Amino acid sequence: GEDVEQSLFLSVREGDSSVINCTYTDSSSTYLYWYKQEPGAGLQLLTYIFSNMDMKQDQRLTVLLNKKDKHLSLRIADTQTGDSAIYFCAESAAGNMLTFGGGTRLMVKP
Amino acid sequence: DVKVTQSSRYLVKRTGEKVFLECVQDMDHENMFWYRQDPGLGLRLIYFSYDVKMKEKGDIPEGYSVSREKKERFSLILESASTNQTSMYLCASSLSALSTDTQYFGPGTRLTVL
Numbered sequence: 001g002e003d004v005e006q007s008l009f010l011s012v013r014e015g016d017s018s019v020i021n022c023t024y025t026d027s028s029s030t031y032l033y034w035y036k037q038e039p040g041a042g043l044q045l046l047t048y049i050f051s052n053m054d055m056k057q058d059q060r061l062t063v064l065l066n067k068k069d070k071h072l073s074l075r076i077a078d079t080q081t082g083d084s085a086i087y088f089c090a091e092s093a094a095g096n097m098l099t100f101g102g103g104t105r106l107m108v109k110p
Numbered sequence: 111d112v113k114v115t116q117s118s119r120y121l122v123k124r125t126g127e128k129v130f131l132e133c134v135q136d137m138d139h140e141n142m143f144w145y146r147q148d149p150g151l152g153l154r155l156i157y158f159s160y161d162v163k164m165k166e167k168g169d170i171p172e173g174y175s176v177s178r179e180k181k182e183r184f185s186l187i188l189e190s191a192s193t194n195q196t197s198m199y200l201c202a203s204s205l206s207a208l209s210t211d212t213q214y215f216g217p218g219t220r221l222t223v224l
Contacts, residue, residue: 004152006152008150031210040119040217040218041217041218042114042200042202042215042216042217042218043153043200043202043213043215044215045212045213045214088152088153095208095211096141096207096208096210096211096212096213097155097158097207098153098155098213100152100153100154101152102149102150102151102152103150103152
């Protein structure tokens with residue numbers, strides 16, 4: 001079946017850039033997503049990218065997709081303490097049925 | 111704004127009890143989902159529903175059932191709770207099943223089974 005992998009933890013200093021990486025196995029993925037979960041809250045969709053794109057930028061967020069290597073990354077520029085959260089990568093191959101990665105906990109140190 | 115609400119934020123139950131988790135959305139969404147979230151495993155789909163009285167098994171349906179009697183409400187039922195069902199349960203809804211239809215999540219219910 002499909003598999004989505006992420007590293008468990010990332011620590012950065014405030015003002016630095018954060019890069020969260022994700023790999024997936026399903027070559028028929030059509031959309032790839034990044035969700036953010038703040039402490040005690042549900043998941044919030046941050047951004048998504050269609051599989052025929054290789055980059056998408058939205059303010060401080062940059063998503064890069066390497067379809068050949070099945071690698072997705074989320075770069076957060078000028079990381080702030082409010083960016084501390086768990087970030088989930090997800091992919092969909094059929095409709096909006098999602099397969100999630102295990103989540104990366106981002107800790108931003110002042 | 112879409113609002114997805116879950117009946118409880120925290121719940122403590124005993125082994126063998128019947129447990130109901132309720133989810134309500136206010137945007138007339140067709141699709142609703144129940145996930146469980148465990149550290150390092152991400153979210154795993156338990157059941158989803160694409161219409162009233164319709165349900166489909168997700169990846170881990172064993173030990174769970176669901177009910178969708180009204181469009182806005184999707185209930186997750188643990189017929190006989192067990193300690194390995196201690197987890198965070200997240201409900202989501204989406205307008206339909208198109209790839210571009212965002213899933214909106216509730217705040218979650220943290221269930222502890224003693």
